[in-house]
Amino acid sequence: MRRVVVTGLGAITPLGVGARPSWRRLVAGESGIISVSDFKPQSKWKELTSTVAGIVPTSETASDKEVRPWRAADWLDASEQRRMSRFAQYAVAAAEMALSDAGWKPSDAQGLETTGVCIGSGIGNLDDVYSTSLAYEQDGYKKVSPLFVPKILINMAAGHIAMRYGFRGPNHAATTACTTGAHSIGDASRFIAFGDADVMVAGGAESCIHPLTFAGFGRSRSLSTVYNHDPTASCRPFDKDRAGFVVAEGAAVLVLEELEHAKARGANILAELRGYGCSGDAHHMTAPKEDGSGAFLAMKRALKNASIKPARVDYINAHATATPVGDVAEATAIRTLMLGEEGVDDESKVAVSSTKGAVGHLLGAAGAIEALFSVLAITENTLPPTLNLHAPNVGTNFNFVPLRAQEKEVKVALSNSFGFGGTNASLVFSELD
Ligand SMILES: *[C@@H]1O[C@H](CO)[C@@H](O)[C@H](O)[C@H]1NC(C)=O
Ligand SMILES: *[C@@H]1O[C@H](CO)[C@@H](O)[C@H](O)[C@H]1NC(C)=O
Numbered sequence: 001m002r003r004v005v006v007t008g009l010g011a012i013t014p015l016g017v018g019a020r021p022s023w024r025r026l027v028a029g030e031s032g033i034i035s036v037s038d039f040k041p042q043s044k045w046k047e048l049t050s051t052v053a054g055i056v057p058t059s060e061t062a063s064d065k066e067v068r069p070w071r072a073a074d075w076l077d078a079s080e081q082r083r084m085s086r087f088a089q090y091a092v093a094a095a096e097m098a099l100s101d102a103g104w105k106p107s108d109a110q111g112l113e114t115t116g117v118c119i120g121s122g123i124g125n126l127d128d129v130y131s132t133s134l135a136y137e138q139d140g141y142k143k144v145s146p147l148f149v150p151k152i153l154i155n156m157a158a159g160h161i162a163m164r165y166g167f168r169g170p171n172h173a174a175t176t177a178c179t180t181g182a183h184s185i186g187d188a189s190r191f192i193a194f195g196d197a198d199v200m201v202a203g204g205a206e207s208c209i210h211p212l213t214f215a216g217f218g219r220s221r222s223l224s225t226v227y228n229h230d231p232t233a234s235c236r237p238f239d240k241d242r243a244g245f246v247v248a249e250g251a252a253v254l255v256l257e258e259l260e261h262a263k264a265r266g267a268n269i270l271a272e273l274r275g276y277g278c279s280g281d282a283h284h285m286t287a288p289k290e291d292g293s294g295a296f297l298a299m300k301r302a303l304k305n306a307s308i309k310p311a312r313v314d315y316i317n318a319h320a321t322a323t324p325v326g327d328v329a330e331a332t333a334i335r336t337l338m339l340g341e342e343g344v345d346d347e348s349k350v351a352v353s354s355t356k357g358a359v360g361h362l363l364g365a366a367g368a369i370e371a372l373f374s375v376l377a378i379t380e381n382t383l384p385p386t387l388n389l390h391a392p393n394v395g396t397n398f399n400f401v402p403l404r405a406q407e408k409e410v411k412v413a414l415s416n417s418f419g420f421g422g423t424n425a426s427l428v429f430s431e432l433d
Helices: 019-027 078-083 086-102 109-115 126-139 150-151 156-165 177-193 211-219 259-264 293-306 322-338 363-380
Strands: 006-013 033-035 052-053 115-119 199-206 250-258 271-278 315-317 412-419 423-430
Touching: 006 019, 006 086, 006 177, 006 211, 006 259, 006 315, 006 322, 006 363, 019 086, 019 177, 019 363, 052 199, 086 177, 086 199, 109 115, 115 156, 115 177, 126 211, 150 315, 177 199, 177 250, 177 271, 177 363, 177 412, 177 423, 199 363, 250 259, 250 363, 271 293, 271 322, 271 363, 293 423, 322 412, 363 412, 363 423
Parallel strands: 115 199, 315 412
Antiparallel strands: 006 250, 006 271, 033 052, 199 250, 271 423, 412 423
């Protein structure tokens, strides 16, 4: 059997540039959520019901001098910047970090042909779709840029990464709403398991901080609207005052590698990707089934694929976006799993947190950044906290790691991602035995 391990991490998040710098701020209980109410054009932003967002810090918005801000020029030359939309720029930068971390920059034909890319996005580039539609409506054909199509295609992030390094293995992009990141990593692991590739650059990227995004999610009543005055308190997974999710942007990339390939080159192995499970709710466009049966099935399949019993799961990174219904459905599903067959006998032993409290909901990148945090939970033996959780009311008595990180030996971590359309995926990571 070809086993799959993680050998490199890269990320751009609302907590800053870099996987470990973002992790350090996460564990310190810091938040990347800020107010967007002063963004331009004012007429559009000010009528929105939710004006908080997880924004990648730039030199203008970074509050803390310790935080490395995003500067496109650090990663891309002027012509690359012009040709790539923001989500693709984040993906390329996160891939560069992950490949450097993994020490994998092959130049021989064998290495290049067996390395692939699997990077998705949920929404992609709404900015250019919007402005090009307006320009076309007003001034016609000549106003449409020749770069319009390449800048809106979701698979272009994967394309740019392959071109940059010459990777000629599978080149793929999932787009399954908020499950995109998890599906990208899970599908990439199967390319390796089935022998299509030895190394995969896998993850998700999103940047749709545009008033239309907030208007759309606002109209579907998904967003947090009551903490606009207090952005860092706005995303409250599992808390009794939770009132919806907070839109965020960023990218996260994992280098996945076949175990023997990683060993042969002496790579630093961070964790093993042990299992992957997917399911569909077959229920409703945007609402979960109350009993969480879709989520339960995904987790159960992932653990079966990993040959790991529920009792051995030390940490669950929940999808929990802080919507009233979604968090309960997921908690119910986790209870069914963890207190069921070969599970634990005591609810309070189940450690579950939602890192969205600190970074918000990265949509198509959420599953990727949460997988990355789950890997770091294993390497650092630390449970990242659920921010803003003062009074859980989801009907379970789990250890939700409220407010502060906890030290705990983490050998097995499970990461959940669910998306509109009723699509669910779970990933299981473990220490390499
Ligand atoms: C888990 O999935 C992988 C493919 O990713 C497959 O190779 C392996 O056989 C599966 N293991 C079990 C126990 O289902
Ligand atoms: C599966 O995906 C749906 C789609 O939105 C998600 O809302 C739900 O939480 C997941 N399943 C359940 C019932 O947990």
